[in-house]
Amino acid sequence: MTGLPILSEAAWLTPARIRRIAMLFAGIALIFLGADVWFHTRAGVTDAAGEQLGRDFVNYWSGAHLAAQGQARKVYDIGAFLGWQRQHTAANAEFKWYSYPPVMLALSLPLAVMGYKAGLLLWLSGGWLAFSGLLSRLMGWRMAMLTAFAAPASFLNFLAGQNGHYTAALLGGGILLLEASPAAAGALFGLLCFKPQLAVLVPVALIAGKHWRAFVAAGATALLLAAASLALFGQQTWLGFLHTAPINAQLMEHGDTFWHRMPTVFAMTRLLGGSVAAGYALQILSAAAAILLVARVWCSGADIRQKGAMLILATFLATPYAWDYDLVMLTFAAALLAARAIENGFRPWEKSLVALMVAMPMILSPIASVVHFQIAPFILWSALLLIARPGRVPAPSQAEAQTGEAGL
Secondary structure, X not given: OOOOHHXXXXXXOOHHHHHHHHHHHHHHHHHHHXXXXXXXXXXXXXXXXXXXXXXXXXXXXXXXXXXXXXXXXXXXXXXXXXXXXXHHXXXXXXXXXXXXXXXXXXXXXXXXXXXXXXXXXXXXXXXXXXHHHXXXXXXXXXXXXXXXXXXXXXXXHHHHOOOHHHHHHHHXXXXXXXXXXXXXXXXXXXXXXXXXXXXOOHHHHHHHOOOHHHHHHHHHHHHHHHHHHHHHHOHHHHHXXXXXXXXXXXXXXXXXXXXXXXXXXXXXXHXXXXXXXXXXXXXXXXXXXXXXXXXXXXXXXXXXHHHHHHHHHHHHHHOOOOOHHHHHHHHHHHHHHHHXXXXXXXOOOHHHHHHHHHHHHHHHHHHHHXXXXXXXXXXXXXXXXXXXXXXXXXXXXXXXXXXXXXXX
């Protein structure tokens, strides 16, 4: 019994319709991003209230410039960092702090030779192209570039000036390269050390799957980056990071104006009025269940695309700290599942859940803001349990076969 065939089979979600929807979203995104640029360049690189063009990008750009000038320690001195930003953007620039470890300073150093607007353009376009390039291994280049731009999470990432495309490219690329080039895959996984909360399940997957070369390469890459940042910026910079790191925990625990944008079990609990302790307790339960599922599937003979999609989904169910722009990764998970289904067919409800995964970033914040309930964990758990289920799937339909022939 599948019931509700319009959703359980979703035959209406054809390749041609997917392209039209993607083009529509891309057009809407261009209009809104253009308007955002106009509003945020009325006072140099800020709006009248001091909100920066590219919002969070000011952190990466400022950090890179300070590091290049031999002043990396100031990045973790909140007063000095804010003062430098206001000196180089606007006197009333919005308060920002640098939440990343010093390895991010090393990775973002190329921004130090650029002005703010040029740096933002390079940052966003570079992430989009990197993500598109890896996504093109699952679909044609044109569709990959369109998908990487039109996905709702991509719009949020562009708007925030964030690193969602880079993290998605690193995790998704590592999954794609794992069997053919385990050392390269491990290097990509290791680069995620600048945002370790999104790599929390990578060791579990690699150990369960006995991908030892990738595991060693990931660890070596992370250690080399840490050592390089220590050599470049000094011990005091790392101590400064450790001193300011608790700000992120405080934001997660008490930032009631942000929980609607955080698709985690912890944020869901806090948004419902639960205590910090209750939030951590439920998050630990969710993480433990996600770890067990990932370990079980990764030690099986399942298709790497199924394993990869599960790893991405489970990441957001294991970490207590993630934002809506991080959900760019779900676009990769959806592409992995679609590529598998082109060969084997979609399970009942799978196509609808894949579509919902891509659309989710667009709806989770408005719903959570109005009803004070975060639906993301329920969608993620539903998708994870569905794709983790063993058994045969139906043969691909004619529409799905055409999707494969056309490269999605």
